[in-house]
Amino acid sequence: MDNSFSAPHYDDTEPLIVHVPALEHHSTPQHRHHFETEEQQREAGSFGMWLFLLTEIMFFGGMFFAYLLYRNWYYPAFAAASNQLSVPLGAINTAILITSGFAMALGVYYAEIRDRKKLVFALVLTTVFGLAFLGVKYFEYKEKYELHHIPGDKFSVAMFVNPHAYELTKDEPPLAPDMAEKTQVFFFLYFAMTGMHALHMIIGLGLLVWLIARARRGDFSTGYVAPIENFGLYWHFVDIVWIFLFPLLYLINRHPLK
Amino acid sequence: MSEHHIGAHDPLNVTNPEHADHHIVSPGQYVLVYVTLLILTGVTVGAAYIPLGVFNPVVALLIACIKGAVVILFFMHAIYQSRLIKLTIGSGFFLFLVLIMMTMLDYMSRAWGAW
Numbered sequence: 154m155d156n157s158f159s160a161p162h163y164d165d166t167e168p169l170i171v172h173v174p175a176l177e178h179h180s181t182p183q184h185r186h187h188f189e190t191e192e193q194q195r196e197a198g199s200f201g202m203w204l205f206l207l208t209e210i211m212f213f214g215g216m217f218f219a220y221l222l223y224r225n226w227y228y229p230a231f232a233a234a235s236n237q238l239s240v241p242l243g244a245i246n247t248a249i250l251i252t253s254g255f256a257m258a259l260g261v262y263y264a265e266i267r268d269r270k271k272l273v274f275a276l277v278l279t280t281v282f283g284l285a286f287l288g289v290k291y292f293e294y295k296e297k298y299e300l301h302h303i304p305g306d307k308f309s310v311a312m313f314v315n316p317h318a319y320e321l322t323k324d325e326p327p328l329a330p331d332m333a334e335k336t337q338v339f340f341f342l343y344f345a346m347t348g349m350h351a352l353h354m355i356i357g358l359g360l361l362v363w364l365i366a367r368a369r370r371g372d373f374s375t376g377y378v379a380p381i382e383n384f385g386l387y388w389h390f391v392d393i394v395w396i397f398l399f400p401l402l403y404l405i406n407r408h409p410l411k
Numbered sequence: 412m413s414e415h416h417i418g419a420h421d422p423l424n425v426t427n428p429e430h431a432d433h434h435i436v437s438p439g440q441y442v443l444v445y446v447t448l449l450i451l452t453g454v455t456v457g458a459a460y461i462p463l464g465v466f467n468p469v470v471a472l473l474i475a476c477i478k479g480a481v482v483i484l485f486f487m488h489a490i491y492q493s494r495l496i497k498l499t500i501g502s503g504f505f506l507f508l509v510l511i512m513m514t515m516l517d518y519m520s521r522a523w524g525a526w
Contacts, residue, residue, distance in 0.1 A: 204499065252445070255486075396475050400474070
């Protein structure tokens with residue numbers, strides 16, 4: 154065996170080229186060095202986003218559970234209070250939010266096919282429908298404020314104790330004063346749940362403005378889709394929360410039983 | 412050995428179960444999902460006005476679950492994701508079920524008003 158060691162011979166006329174396989178993956182600027190492939194990076198991002206959404210499921214889940222218990226305890230109050238919400242406005246808002254989600258889904262598609270203009274357009278549409286949703290919500294909240302149906306010391310049970318005196322509630326059976334007080338529990342949950350939902354939308358709209366600015370710059374039309382895709386996951390999650398809120402809050406007792 | 416790359420011809424992730432094939436959902440499919448969601452919204456409202464007794468909330472929740480599943484599977488691309496992501500999503504809903512079940516057990520088995 155030849156154990157002799159000879160120093161590597163460098164030819165001064167040729168430049169030294171070092172091949173590091175890991176570095177050769179760096180074909181795109183968004184690819185971070187600690188991910189083997191861009192696909193792995195993308196999946197790690199999705200995984201993280203989904204983990205965040207799981208905490209959101211638990212967060213909203215707590216409120217949904219509170220709703221479940223109190224609805225069983227104070228069902229007459231929940232039914233009477235729920236009937237004070239506007240089904241047309243709720244249904245229109247559901248359609249608006251689904252449309253916003255549809256625009257967002259198209260946004261992900263246009264980012265994938267690297268169409269900068271259509272991506273920006275889809276994101277703007279998402280924002281517009283999101284704002285429309287909050288606009289409708291504003292008028293709903295305003296009506297509740299005027300009727301003194303916001304929980305607190307200004308809350309009025311008059312409409313539930315003596316419904317026949319009110320145009321809107323002539324067919325409602327009157328509630329006993331102690332049960333009528335429990336309509337506050339319904340409205341508390343209504344404002345807590347739709348309020349937290351609206352807060353998520355406001356945060357989402359803020360992120361959308363930032364994403365639109367970056368999309369206009371062309372950040373997401375060169376194959377870098379992850380921010381659009383992960384924001385899409387968040388936006389669709391907010392949609393799903395509303396999909397459950399709408400029937401649970403607005404449609405409790407629209408079918409008076411004899 | 413050359414079959415071990417993450418390729419377009421491995422939709423079931425047989426060669427590399429960790430990674431899902433990158434899939435782009437077509438706008439046509441999004442339109443289909445969108446129309447389905449709008450129709451189901453109409454069905455929810457319609458069903459609420461039909462007196463079904465205790466089944467009214469059941470029907471409402473069933474439709475909401477279908478809508479939620481459609482959004483998760485197609486708008487959120489869950490159906491095209493790797494097993495890791497699918498399992499993550501599943502575990503989230505499982506944990507939510509545990510939350511409901513455990514609290515309901517306490518709620519239903521407590522001697523309310525007997526202390």
